[in-house]
Amino acid sequence: MGFELVAPRSPEEAFRLLEEGAGAASVLAGGTDLLFDLDRVTTAPRRVVSLRHLPWRGHAWQGDTLVVGSTEPLYELERDGSVAARLPGLHTAIRAVGSRALRHRATLGGNLARAAPASDLLPILLALDATVEIAGPAGTRRMELDRFLLASRTTALRPPELIRSVTVPAAPSVYLWQRVRPANDISQVGVAIAHPGPAVYRIAVGGIVPRPRRLPGAEAGLLSDPPPGPERVRAAEEAAREAPFPSDRRATEEHRRRVVRALVERGLVHLAGGAA
Amino acid sequence: MSGPDGSALVVNGRAHPIDGVPSHERLLDTLRGRLDLKGTKEGCRTGNCGACTVLVDGRSALSCLVLTHEVGDEPVTTIEGIAADPNGRRVQQAFLEEGALQCGYCTPGFVVALTGLLSESPGATAEELLTDLQGNLCRCTGYAAIVRAVRTLRAEGP
Numbered sequence: 001m002g003f004e005l006v007a008p009r010s011p012e013e014a015f016r017l018l019e020e021g022a023g024a025a026s027v028l029a030g031g032t033d034l035l036f037d038l039d040r041v042t043t044a045p046r047r048v049v050s051l052r053h054l055p056w057r058g059h060a061w062q063g064d065t066l067v068v069g070s071t072e073p074l075y076e077l078e079r080d081g082s083v084a085a086r087l088p089g090l091h092t093a094i095r096a097v098g099s100r101a102l103r104h105r106a107t108l109g110g111n112l113a114r115a116a117p118a119s120d121l122l123p124i125l126l127a128l129d130a131t132v133e134i135a136g137p138a139g140t141r142r143m144e145l146d147r148f149l150l151a152s153r154t155t156a157l158r159p160p161e162l163i164r165s166v167t168v169p170a171a172p173s174v175y176l177w178q179r180v181r182p183a184n185d186i187s188q189v190g191v192a193i194a195h196p197g198p199a200v201y202r203i204a205v206g207g208i209v210p211r212p213r214r215l216p217g218a219e220a221g222l223l224s225d226p227p228p229g230p231e232r233v234r235a236a237e238e239a240a241r242e243a244p245f246p247s248d249r250r251a252t253e254e255h256r257r258r259v260v261r262a263l264v265e266r267g268l269v270h271l272a273g274g275a276a
Numbered sequence: 277m278s279g280p281d282g283s284a285l286v287v288n289g290r291a292h293p294i295d296g297v298p299s300h301e302r303l304l305d306t307l308r309g310r311l312d313l314k315g316t317k318e319g320c321r322t323g324n325c326g327a328c329t330v331l332v333d334g335r336s337a338l339s340c341l342v343l344t345h346e347v348g349d350e351p352v353t354t355i356e357g358i359a360a361d362p363n364g365r366r367v368q369q370a371f372l373e374e375g376a377l378q379c380g381y382c383t384p385g386f387v388v389a390l391t392g393l394l395s396e397s398p399g400a401t402a403e404e405l406l407t408d409l410q411g412n413l414c415r416c417t418g419y420a421a422i423v424r425a426v427r428t429l430r431a432e433g434p
Protein backbone atom coordinates (compact mmCIF):
# COMPACT_ATOMS: atom_id res chain seq x y z
CA MET A 1 0.00 0.00 0.00
CA GLY A 2 2.88 2.31 -0.79
CA PHE A 3 2.58 5.81 -2.16
CA GLU A 4 4.82 8.70 -2.98
CA LEU A 5 4.67 11.51 -0.40
CA VAL A 6 5.40 15.00 -1.70
CA ALA A 7 5.36 18.33 0.14
CA PRO A 8 5.18 21.22 -2.35
CA ARG A 9 6.21 24.72 -1.26
CA SER A 10 3.76 26.66 -3.40
CA PRO A 11 0.10 26.24 -4.37
CA GLU A 12 1.08 26.17 -8.08
CA GLU A 13 3.40 23.24 -7.45
CA ALA A 14 0.66 21.51 -5.44
CA PHE A 15 -1.85 21.88 -8.29
CA ARG A 16 0.68 20.50 -10.77
CA LEU A 17 1.49 17.49 -8.54
CA LEU A 18 -2.21 16.79 -8.06
CA GLU A 19 -3.00 17.11 -11.77
CA GLU A 20 -0.14 14.78 -12.72
CA GLY A 21 -1.47 12.29 -10.21
CA ALA A 22 -4.84 12.45 -12.00
CA GLY A 23 -7.36 10.58 -9.90
CA ALA A 24 -4.75 8.67 -7.88
CA ALA A 25 -3.49 11.60 -5.79
CA SER A 26 -4.76 12.48 -2.31
CA VAL A 27 -4.36 15.65 -0.30
CA LEU A 28 -2.90 15.45 3.22
CA ALA A 29 -3.30 18.17 5.84
CA GLY A 30 -3.37 17.03 9.49
CA GLY A 31 -3.99 13.47 8.34
CA THR A 32 -6.51 12.61 11.05
CA ASP A 33 -9.14 11.56 8.50
CA LEU A 34 -6.90 10.52 5.62
CA LEU A 35 -4.74 8.09 7.61
CA PHE A 36 -7.87 6.39 8.87
CA ASP A 37 -9.04 5.94 5.25
CA LEU A 38 -5.63 4.68 4.13
CA ASP A 39 -5.72 1.88 6.70
CA ARG A 40 -9.10 0.79 5.48
CA VAL A 41 -8.03 0.90 1.82
CA THR A 42 -11.09 2.96 0.94
CA THR A 43 -8.42 5.19 -0.56
CA ALA A 44 -5.36 3.77 -2.30
CA PRO A 45 -3.53 6.81 -3.67
CA ARG A 46 -0.31 6.48 -5.62
CA ARG A 47 0.70 9.96 -4.56
CA VAL A 48 -0.07 11.91 -1.41
CA VAL A 49 0.39 15.68 -1.59
CA SER A 50 1.11 17.14 1.85
CA LEU A 51 0.05 20.75 2.44
CA ARG A 52 2.40 21.28 5.37
CA HIS A 53 4.79 23.62 3.52
CA LEU A 54 2.09 25.79 1.92
CA PRO A 55 1.95 29.35 3.29
CA TRP A 56 -1.67 28.98 4.37
CA ARG A 57 -1.34 28.47 8.12
CA GLY A 58 -2.51 31.15 10.48
CA HIS A 59 -5.62 33.14 11.24
CA ALA A 60 -6.38 36.85 11.62
CA TRP A 61 -9.24 39.25 12.23
CA GLN A 62 -10.20 41.61 9.42
CA GLY A 63 -12.54 43.91 11.28
CA ASP A 64 -15.37 41.72 12.55
CA THR A 65 -14.46 38.78 10.35
CA LEU A 66 -12.13 35.94 11.20
CA VAL A 67 -10.10 34.60 8.28
CA VAL A 68 -8.64 31.15 8.90
CA GLY A 69 -6.03 29.55 6.65
CA SER A 70 -7.13 26.08 5.62
CA THR A 71 -4.07 24.36 7.07
CA GLU A 72 -4.42 26.03 10.47
CA PRO A 73 -4.56 23.36 13.18
CA LEU A 74 -7.72 23.57 15.26
CA TYR A 75 -5.74 24.01 18.47
CA GLU A 76 -4.40 27.38 17.26
CA LEU A 77 -7.98 28.68 17.16
CA GLU A 78 -8.83 27.02 20.46
CA ARG A 79 -6.03 28.75 22.35
CA ASP A 80 -6.75 32.21 20.91
CA GLY A 81 -8.87 34.07 23.47
CA SER A 82 -10.32 36.36 20.78
CA VAL A 83 -11.95 33.37 19.09
CA ALA A 84 -13.56 32.27 22.36
CA ALA A 85 -14.76 35.83 23.03
CA ARG A 86 -16.07 36.79 19.58
CA LEU A 87 -17.09 33.41 18.18
CA PRO A 88 -18.08 31.44 21.28
CA GLY A 89 -20.06 28.86 19.31
CA LEU A 90 -17.10 28.13 17.05
CA HIS A 91 -14.81 27.82 20.05
CA THR A 92 -17.09 25.28 21.72
CA ALA A 93 -17.40 23.30 18.49
CA ILE A 94 -13.63 23.18 18.05
CA ARG A 95 -13.18 21.93 21.61
CA ALA A 96 -15.65 19.15 20.79
CA VAL A 97 -13.45 17.73 18.01
CA GLY A 98 -11.58 14.62 19.17
CA SER A 99 -8.92 15.17 21.84
CA ARG A 100 -6.31 17.84 22.44
CA ALA A 101 -3.68 15.68 20.74
CA LEU A 102 -5.93 15.34 17.69
CA ARG A 103 -6.63 19.09 17.55
CA HIS A 104 -2.91 19.85 17.61
CA ARG A 105 -2.82 18.48 14.04
CA ALA A 106 -6.37 18.32 12.63
CA THR A 107 -7.08 21.33 10.42
CA LEU A 108 -10.17 23.39 9.67
CA GLY A 109 -9.72 22.87 5.92
CA GLY A 110 -9.54 19.11 6.35
CA ASN A 111 -12.80 19.07 8.29
CA LEU A 112 -14.56 21.07 5.56
CA ALA A 113 -13.11 19.02 2.71
CA ARG A 114 -14.14 15.83 4.48
CA ALA A 115 -17.74 17.10 4.72
CA ALA A 116 -18.74 14.46 7.26
CA PRO A 117 -22.44 14.42 8.23
CA ALA A 118 -21.40 14.25 11.90
CA SER A 119 -18.84 17.07 11.75
CA ASP A 120 -19.01 19.40 14.74
CA LEU A 121 -17.61 22.32 12.77
CA LEU A 122 -19.98 22.40 9.81
CA PRO A 123 -23.18 23.24 11.76
CA ILE A 124 -21.64 26.23 13.52
CA LEU A 125 -19.94 27.48 10.35
CA LEU A 126 -23.27 27.22 8.52
CA ALA A 127 -25.04 29.15 11.27
CA LEU A 128 -22.31 31.79 11.17
CA ASP A 129 -22.61 32.14 7.37
CA ALA A 130 -19.01 31.17 6.68
CA THR A 131 -17.55 31.40 3.19
CA VAL A 132 -14.91 29.18 1.66
CA GLU A 133 -12.07 30.48 -0.49
CA ILE A 134 -11.08 27.91 -3.09
CA ALA A 135 -7.76 28.10 -4.92
CA GLY A 136 -7.07 26.41 -8.24
CA PRO A 137 -4.75 26.72 -11.24
CA ALA A 138 -7.05 29.34 -12.78
CA GLY A 139 -7.22 31.52 -9.67
CA THR A 140 -9.45 31.67 -6.62
CA ARG A 141 -13.20 31.67 -6.14
CA ARG A 142 -15.39 32.16 -3.09
CA MET A 143 -18.44 30.25 -2.15
CA GLU A 144 -20.91 30.21 0.70
CA LEU A 145 -20.35 27.12 2.82
CA ASP A 146 -23.96 26.15 2.22
CA ARG A 147 -23.24 25.87 -1.52
CA PHE A 148 -19.83 24.26 -0.99
CA LEU A 149 -21.29 21.26 0.85
CA LEU A 150 -23.03 18.98 -1.62
CA ALA A 151 -23.58 15.71 0.23
CA SER A 152 -21.88 13.36 2.67
CA ARG A 153 -18.15 13.57 1.85
CA THR A 154 -18.91 15.50 -1.32
CA THR A 155 -18.03 19.15 -1.87
CA ALA A 156 -17.91 21.60 -4.75
CA LEU A 157 -14.10 21.23 -4.98
CA ARG A 158 -12.96 20.32 -8.50
CA PRO A 159 -9.53 18.63 -8.44
CA PRO A 160 -6.87 19.91 -8.24
CA GLU A 161 -8.60 22.72 -6.34
CA LEU A 162 -7.79 23.23 -2.66
CA ILE A 163 -9.46 25.11 0.14
CA ARG A 164 -7.29 28.11 0.84
CA SER A 165 -9.14 29.84 3.66
CA VAL A 166 -12.42 30.10 5.51
CA THR A 167 -14.04 33.41 6.44
CA VAL A 168 -16.25 33.61 9.53
CA PRO A 169 -18.14 36.79 10.56
CA ALA A 170 -18.20 37.25 14.35
CA ALA A 171 -21.56 36.80 16.09
CA PRO A 172 -23.01 35.75 19.42
CA SER A 173 -23.35 32.02 18.94
CA VAL A 174 -23.69 28.73 20.71
CA TYR A 175 -22.97 25.10 19.86
CA LEU A 176 -24.43 22.16 21.78
CA TRP A 177 -23.76 18.50 21.08
CA GLN A 178 -24.78 15.09 22.34
CA ARG A 179 -22.65 11.95 22.33
CA VAL A 180 -21.85 8.91 24.42
CA ARG A 181 -18.34 9.88 25.53
CA PRO A 182 -17.17 13.49 25.74
CA ALA A 183 -13.87 13.03 23.92
CA ASN A 184 -12.78 10.97 20.91
CA ASP A 185 -16.36 10.15 20.13
CA ILE A 186 -18.57 11.38 17.34
CA SER A 187 -21.62 13.55 18.02
CA GLN A 188 -25.04 11.98 17.54
CA VAL A 189 -26.37 15.44 16.81
CA GLY A 190 -25.01 18.95 17.06
CA VAL A 191 -27.04 22.15 17.19
CA ALA A 192 -25.55 25.52 16.30
CA ILE A 193 -27.31 28.85 16.68
CA ALA A 194 -25.95 32.25 15.67
CA HIS A 195 -27.64 35.49 16.67
CA PRO A 196 -26.01 38.12 14.44
CA GLY A 197 -28.55 40.90 15.02
CA PRO A 198 -31.83 41.80 16.71
CA ALA A 199 -34.43 39.06 16.21
CA VAL A 200 -32.20 37.26 13.70
CA TYR A 201 -31.44 33.64 14.55
CA ARG A 202 -29.67 31.19 12.27
CA ILE A 203 -29.99 27.57 13.27
CA ALA A 204 -28.04 24.64 11.79
CA VAL A 205 -27.88 21.03 12.78
CA GLY A 206 -25.37 18.18 12.25
CA GLY A 207 -25.66 14.42 12.58
CA ILE A 208 -28.24 14.35 9.79
CA VAL A 209 -28.23 13.15 6.19
CA PRO A 210 -26.91 13.83 3.68
CA ARG A 211 -25.04 16.69 5.35
CA PRO A 212 -25.38 19.33 8.09
CA ARG A 213 -27.84 22.05 7.10
CA ARG A 214 -29.65 25.20 8.14
CA LEU A 215 -33.23 24.91 9.39
CA PRO A 216 -35.15 27.77 7.77
CA GLY A 217 -38.49 26.57 9.11
CA ALA A 218 -37.31 26.76 12.71
CA GLU A 219 -35.58 30.09 12.10
CA ALA A 220 -38.68 31.67 10.53
CA GLY A 221 -40.73 31.36 13.71
CA LEU A 222 -38.30 33.38 15.82
CA LEU A 223 -39.56 36.94 15.55
CA SER A 224 -39.00 38.47 18.96
CA ASP A 225 -35.86 39.40 20.83
CA PRO A 226 -35.38 37.55 23.05
CA PRO A 227 -37.91 34.96 21.91
CA PRO A 228 -40.45 34.22 24.63
CA GLY A 229 -40.97 30.65 25.88
CA PRO A 230 -43.71 29.56 23.46
CA GLU A 231 -41.77 30.92 20.47
CA ARG A 232 -38.68 28.97 21.56
CA VAL A 233 -40.69 25.79 21.99
CA ARG A 234 -42.26 26.16 18.53
CA ALA A 235 -38.83 26.69 16.94
CA ALA A 236 -37.44 23.65 18.77
CA GLU A 237 -40.35 21.48 17.66
CA GLU A 238 -40.01 22.70 14.11
CA ALA A 239 -36.27 21.89 14.15
CA ALA A 240 -36.95 18.36 15.38
CA ARG A 241 -39.56 17.88 12.66
CA GLU A 242 -37.68 19.53 9.81
CA ALA A 243 -34.31 17.78 9.67
CA PRO A 244 -33.99 14.35 8.00
CA PHE A 245 -32.45 12.35 10.85
CA PRO A 246 -30.94 8.92 10.23
CA SER A 247 -31.04 5.87 12.47
CA ASP A 248 -27.56 4.38 12.65
CA ARG A 249 -25.21 2.69 15.11
CA ARG A 250 -24.78 5.95 17.02
CA ALA A 251 -28.43 6.77 17.66
CA THR A 252 -31.97 6.19 16.46
CA GLU A 253 -33.92 8.75 14.50
CA GLU A 254 -36.29 9.23 17.41
CA HIS A 255 -33.46 9.86 19.88
CA ARG A 256 -31.93 12.42 17.54
CA ARG A 257 -35.23 14.27 17.18
CA ARG A 258 -35.72 14.43 20.93
CA VAL A 259 -32.22 15.63 21.59
CA VAL A 260 -32.35 18.28 18.86
CA ARG A 261 -35.57 19.63 20.29
CA ALA A 262 -33.98 19.97 23.72
CA LEU A 263 -30.75 21.46 22.39
CA VAL A 264 -32.45 24.10 20.21
CA GLU A 265 -34.47 25.28 23.17
CA ARG A 266 -31.45 25.27 25.45
CA GLY A 267 -29.38 27.16 22.88
CA LEU A 268 -32.00 29.88 22.52
CA VAL A 269 -32.22 30.27 26.30
CA HIS A 270 -28.44 30.54 26.42
CA LEU A 271 -28.36 33.27 23.76
CA ALA A 272 -31.02 35.18 25.67
CA GLY A 273 -28.62 35.31 28.58
CA GLY A 274 -29.56 32.13 30.44
CA ALA A 275 -27.33 29.13 31.13
CA ALA A 276 -26.68 26.69 28.28
CA MET B 277 23.15 12.55 11.70
CA SER B 278 21.00 12.48 8.61
CA GLY B 279 20.52 10.31 5.57
CA PRO B 280 21.67 10.92 2.00
CA ASP B 281 18.58 13.00 1.19
CA GLY B 282 19.02 14.85 4.47
CA SER B 283 15.94 13.52 6.17
CA ALA B 284 16.28 12.68 9.83
CA LEU B 285 13.93 12.13 12.70
CA VAL B 286 14.97 13.64 16.01
CA VAL B 287 13.73 11.53 18.90
CA ASN B 288 14.62 12.25 22.52
CA GLY B 289 17.48 14.44 21.36
CA ARG B 290 19.02 11.94 18.91
CA ALA B 291 18.77 12.20 15.11
CA HIS B 292 17.97 9.03 13.17
CA PRO B 293 18.19 8.82 9.36
CA ILE B 294 14.81 7.99 7.89
CA ASP B 295 15.36 7.94 4.14
CA GLY B 296 14.83 4.17 4.16
CA VAL B 297 11.47 4.58 5.87
CA PRO B 298 8.57 4.10 3.41
CA SER B 299 6.29 7.09 2.82
CA HIS B 300 3.26 5.41 4.28
CA GLU B 301 4.91 4.40 7.58
CA ARG B 302 3.44 5.92 10.71
CA LEU B 303 5.49 7.48 13.48
CA LEU B 304 4.19 4.83 15.90
CA ASP B 305 5.65 2.03 13.76
CA THR B 306 8.95 3.82 13.21
CA LEU B 307 9.37 4.36 16.95
CA ARG B 308 8.50 0.82 17.96
CA GLY B 309 9.71 -1.14 14.95
CA ARG B 310 12.86 0.66 13.86
CA LEU B 311 14.07 2.62 16.86
CA ASP B 312 13.09 -0.08 19.37
CA LEU B 313 11.31 2.49 21.52
CA LYS B 314 8.55 0.19 22.75
CA GLY B 315 7.28 2.49 25.49
CA THR B 316 4.88 4.12 23.04
CA LYS B 317 1.89 1.75 22.84
CA GLU B 318 -0.50 0.82 20.10
CA GLY B 319 -4.06 0.62 21.36
CA CYS B 320 -6.54 1.32 18.58
CA ARG B 321 -4.53 2.70 15.65
CA THR B 322 -7.49 4.99 14.87
CA GLY B 323 -6.85 7.98 17.11
CA ASN B 324 -9.35 6.88 19.74
CA CYS B 325 -7.33 5.79 22.77
CA GLY B 326 -4.27 7.99 23.33
CA ALA B 327 -1.95 5.05 24.11
CA CYS B 328 0.37 6.13 21.28
CA THR B 329 0.74 9.75 22.47
CA VAL B 330 4.15 11.37 21.93
CA LEU B 331 5.21 15.02 21.94
CA VAL B 332 6.02 16.65 18.61
CA ASP B 333 7.70 19.98 19.22
CA GLY B 334 6.41 19.83 22.79
CA ARG B 335 2.77 19.21 21.84
CA SER B 336 0.91 15.95 22.22
CA ALA B 337 0.31 14.02 19.00
CA LEU B 338 -1.23 10.64 18.24
CA SER B 339 1.68 8.80 16.65
CA CYS B 340 -0.71 6.32 14.99
CA LEU B 341 -2.13 9.19 12.91
CA VAL B 342 1.14 10.83 11.85
CA LEU B 343 3.28 9.81 8.89
CA THR B 344 6.93 9.64 9.94
CA HIS B 345 8.03 11.82 7.03
CA GLU B 346 5.48 14.50 7.98
CA VAL B 347 7.28 15.22 11.26
CA GLY B 348 10.02 17.12 9.43
CA ASP B 349 12.58 18.68 11.75
CA GLU B 350 10.26 18.97 14.74
CA PRO B 351 11.73 17.13 17.72
CA VAL B 352 9.84 14.09 19.03
CA THR B 353 9.75 13.15 22.72
CA THR B 354 8.58 9.70 23.74
CA ILE B 355 8.02 8.24 27.21
CA GLU B 356 11.66 7.05 27.14
CA GLY B 357 12.80 10.67 26.97
CA ILE B 358 10.17 12.29 29.15
CA ALA B 359 12.31 12.35 32.31
CA ALA B 360 14.62 14.86 30.62
CA ASP B 361 11.73 17.33 30.93
CA PRO B 362 11.22 18.66 34.48
CA ASN B 363 7.44 18.48 33.98
CA GLY B 364 7.83 14.90 32.80
CA ARG B 365 9.69 13.98 35.97
CA ARG B 366 6.99 15.60 38.11
CA VAL B 367 4.26 13.70 36.30
CA GLN B 368 6.15 10.41 36.68
CA GLN B 369 6.63 11.07 40.38
CA ALA B 370 2.93 11.87 40.87
CA PHE B 371 1.89 8.67 39.06
CA LEU B 372 4.36 6.70 41.18
CA GLU B 373 3.17 8.16 44.47
CA GLU B 374 -0.50 7.63 43.68
CA GLY B 375 0.06 4.20 42.15
CA ALA B 376 -1.75 5.52 39.08
CA LEU B 377 -1.47 2.38 37.00
CA GLN B 378 -2.80 -1.14 36.89
CA CYS B 379 -1.56 -3.06 33.83
CA GLY B 380 0.32 0.05 32.74
CA TYR B 381 -0.54 -0.11 29.06
CA CYS B 382 -2.16 3.35 28.97
CA THR B 383 0.40 4.90 31.32
CA PRO B 384 3.01 6.15 28.81
CA GLY B 385 0.24 7.92 26.88
CA PHE B 386 -1.15 9.54 30.02
CA VAL B 387 2.28 10.63 31.28
CA VAL B 388 3.30 12.10 27.92
CA ALA B 389 -0.06 13.84 27.36
CA LEU B 390 -0.05 15.34 30.85
CA THR B 391 3.55 16.50 30.49
CA GLY B 392 2.58 18.28 27.27
CA LEU B 393 -0.41 19.92 28.94
CA LEU B 394 1.67 21.20 31.87
CA SER B 395 4.17 22.78 29.50
CA GLU B 396 1.54 24.27 27.18
CA SER B 397 -0.80 25.57 29.86
CA PRO B 398 1.22 26.12 33.03
CA GLY B 399 -1.73 27.84 34.72
CA ALA B 400 -4.31 25.11 34.00
CA THR B 401 -6.37 23.93 36.96
CA ALA B 402 -6.74 20.25 37.83
CA GLU B 403 -10.22 20.27 36.26
CA GLU B 404 -8.88 21.79 33.05
CA LEU B 405 -6.07 19.25 32.90
CA LEU B 406 -8.54 16.40 33.42
CA THR B 407 -10.81 17.72 30.66
CA ASP B 408 -7.91 17.83 28.24
CA LEU B 409 -6.88 14.30 29.23
CA GLN B 410 -10.22 12.92 28.09
CA GLY B 411 -8.66 11.59 24.90
CA ASN B 412 -6.62 9.08 26.93
CA LEU B 413 -8.43 5.91 27.83
CA CYS B 414 -7.54 3.38 30.52
CA ARG B 415 -8.81 -0.06 29.59
CA CYS B 416 -8.36 -1.16 33.22
CA THR B 417 -10.59 1.78 34.23
CA GLY B 418 -8.03 2.81 36.83
CA TYR B 419 -9.10 6.42 36.58
CA ALA B 420 -9.47 7.21 40.29
CA ALA B 421 -5.73 7.05 40.93
CA ILE B 422 -4.95 8.95 37.70
CA VAL B 423 -7.30 11.72 38.81
CA ARG B 424 -5.57 11.76 42.21
CA ALA B 425 -2.18 12.06 40.52
CA VAL B 426 -3.40 15.10 38.53
CA ARG B 427 -4.78 16.70 41.68
CA THR B 428 -1.49 16.06 43.52
CA LEU B 429 0.38 17.85 40.74
CA ARG B 430 -1.86 20.88 41.03
CA ALA B 431 -1.78 20.91 44.82
CA GLU B 432 1.96 21.45 44.69
CA GLY B 433 1.45 24.32 42.22
CA PRO B 434 2.84 24.96 38.70
Ligand SMILES: Cc1cc2nc3c(=O)[nH]c(=O)nc-3n(C[C@@H](O)[C@@H](O)[C@H](O)COP(=O)(O)OP(=O)(O)OC[C@H]3O[C@@H](n4cnc5c(N)ncnc54)[C@H](O)[C@@H]3O)c2cc1C
Nearest residue numbers: 027029030031032033034098107109110111113120163323
Ligand atom coordinates in the same frame (compact mmCIF):
# COMPACT_ATOMS: atom_id res chain seq x y z
C1 LIG C 1 -10.42 9.80 16.94
C2 LIG C 1 -11.04 10.87 16.10
C3 LIG C 1 -12.05 11.65 16.63
C4 LIG C 1 -12.64 12.65 15.87
N1 LIG C 1 -13.62 13.40 16.44
C5 LIG C 1 -14.24 14.36 15.72
C6 LIG C 1 -15.28 15.14 16.29
O1 LIG C 1 -15.64 14.97 17.45
N2 LIG C 1 -15.86 16.10 15.51
C7 LIG C 1 -15.47 16.34 14.23
O2 LIG C 1 -16.02 17.23 13.58
N3 LIG C 1 -14.47 15.63 13.67
C8 LIG C 1 -13.86 14.63 14.38
N4 LIG C 1 -12.87 13.89 13.80
C9 LIG C 1 -12.48 14.19 12.42
C10 LIG C 1 -11.51 15.37 12.37
O3 LIG C 1 -10.32 15.01 13.03
C11 LIG C 1 -11.23 15.70 10.95
O4 LIG C 1 -12.37 16.01 10.22
C12 LIG C 1 -10.20 16.84 10.79
O5 LIG C 1 -10.71 18.12 11.08
C13 LIG C 1 -9.69 16.80 9.37
O6 LIG C 1 -8.59 17.63 9.26
P1 LIG C 1 -7.16 17.03 8.86
O7 LIG C 1 -6.27 18.20 8.69
O8 LIG C 1 -6.72 15.99 9.79
O9 LIG C 1 -7.54 16.39 7.43
P2 LIG C 1 -6.85 15.26 6.57
O10 LIG C 1 -7.09 13.94 7.14
O11 LIG C 1 -5.44 15.64 6.28
O12 LIG C 1 -7.70 15.43 5.25
C14 LIG C 1 -9.08 15.11 5.27
C15 LIG C 1 -9.63 15.22 3.86
O13 LIG C 1 -9.65 16.56 3.42
C16 LIG C 1 -8.86 16.76 2.28
N5 LIG C 1 -8.21 18.06 2.50
C17 LIG C 1 -7.53 18.43 3.61
N6 LIG C 1 -7.17 19.72 3.54
C18 LIG C 1 -7.63 20.19 2.35
C19 LIG C 1 -7.58 21.46 1.70
N7 LIG C 1 -6.98 22.53 2.25
N8 LIG C 1 -8.16 21.58 0.49
C20 LIG C 1 -8.77 20.52 -0.10
N9 LIG C 1 -8.85 19.29 0.48
C21 LIG C 1 -8.29 19.13 1.69
C22 LIG C 1 -7.96 15.56 2.23
O14 LIG C 1 -7.65 15.22 0.92
C23 LIG C 1 -8.80 14.47 2.87
O15 LIG C 1 -9.65 13.90 1.93
C24 LIG C 1 -12.23 12.88 14.54
C25 LIG C 1 -11.22 12.11 13.99
C26 LIG C 1 -10.62 11.10 14.75
C27 LIG C 1 -9.54 10.28 14.14
Ligand code: FES
Nearest residue numbers: 319320321326340
Ligand atom coordinates in the same frame (compact mmCIF):
# COMPACT_ATOMS: atom_id res chain seq x y z
S1 FES D 1 -3.15 3.84 19.06
FE1 FES D 1 -3.13 5.92 18.54
S2 FES D 1 -4.85 6.70 19.56
FE2 FES D 1 -5.02 4.57 19.93
Ligand code: FES
Nearest residue numbers: 378380414415416
Ligand atom coordinates in the same frame (compact mmCIF):
# COMPACT_ATOMS: atom_id res chain seq x y z
S1 FES E 1 -3.65 0.63 33.57
FE1 FES E 1 -4.33 -0.89 32.18
S2 FES E 1 -5.03 0.31 30.55
FE2 FES E 1 -4.74 1.77 32.06
